[in-house]
Amino acid sequence: MKHAVIFDMDGTLFRTDLILKLALDETFEHLRKNGEWDGPTPIDEYRKIMGVPLPVVWKTLLPQHDEQTREEVDAYFLRRLIKNIQNGNGALYTGVLELFEQLNHRGYPVFIASNGLVAYLQAIVTHYELDHWITETYSIQQIDTLDKGDLVAEIVNKYELQDGFVVGDRLSDIMAARANGLTSIGCRFDFAQEVELKEADYVVNHLSDILDIVSKKTTSL
Structure with missing residues (x-):
């Protein structure tokens, strides 16, 4: 070839911009309900690093959280991204x-x-x-x-x-x-x-x- x-x-x-904020808002709302986040969704911080692998994303956005929590958030975020794609939001x-x-x-x-x-x-x-x-x-x-x-x-x-x-x-x-x-x-x-x-x-x-x-x-x- x-x-x-x-x-x-x-x-x-x-x-990705069409579903990114939706999925990220859903994810951080999930964290707020669990008492694991206080404050607005860090969408601007994510936009700055857009394109890096997801493990790097969560180390950047959740620097005070442990690795297990980051992995759980990663999985939740992925589910929300996929659901938004399937719902035609992208x-x-x-x-x-x-x-x-x-x-x-x-x-x-x-x-x-x-x-x-x-x-x-x-x-x-x-x-x-x-x-x-x-x-x-x-x-x-x-x-x-x-x-x-x-x-x-x-x-x-x-x-x-x-x-x-x-x-x-x-x-x-x-x-x-x-x-x-x-x-x-x-x-x-x-x-x-x-x-x-x-x-x-x-x-x-x-x-x-x-x-x-x-x-x-x-x-x-």
């Missing part, structure tokens, strides 16, 4: 399905490499019927290092990729591309930060811009 396009999920394909970014169809039509396999957990990613893929276009979905949960560069390496090695692209909105996506000798495409979407996007090989404002980059880059190789 010569070329492939590897996508991040949250803030790149899926509008959405894909405009142009996702059209881009997938065009990439498949032109012979570019599509993969997902995400810091999201397996059950969460599967809920999105199932709800929006993305399996029709996606070759395989990879979760950070599948590797011990919690490093997205290592996760992308799993795809590169399994499918013997000679070249390809990593598309995402955060520095972890850009660095994962660099670590594996792939081209990075940064998405200037909801959670993106300009200082991180400066590290990308290309930056897009809309998913519709990606096909042209992929086509031109692969034609010149």
Whole structure:
């Protein structure tokens, strides 16, 4: 397999912002009822670290809580995220399905490499019927290092990729591309930060811009 396009999920394909506050509010309300939290939901703190693995999220948001409590909160939050997806409270970014169809039509396999957990990613893929276009979905949960560069390496090695692209909105996506000798495409979407996007090989404002980059880059190789 010569070329492939590897996508991040949250803030790149899926509008996580539409369910994030709902699920986080539900989770911290649960903590308040149990006497384990006092104060507003730390949504702004979460937005700042959006894209990191969930264990890092809870260490950041709940620094005074023990590991068992964090694991319980993680499980509760995951259930609320999935329920909100199933209830149709989320959405894909405009142009996702059209881009997938065009990439498949032109012979570019599509993969997902995400810091999201397996059950969460599967809920999105199932709800929006993305399996029709996606070759395989990879979760950070599948590797011990919690490093997205290592996760992308799993795809590169399994499918013997000679070249390809990593598309995402955060520095972890850009660095994962660099670590594996792939081209990075940064998405200037909801959670993106300009200082991180400066590290990308290309930056897009809309998913519709990606096909042209992929086509031109692969034609010149």
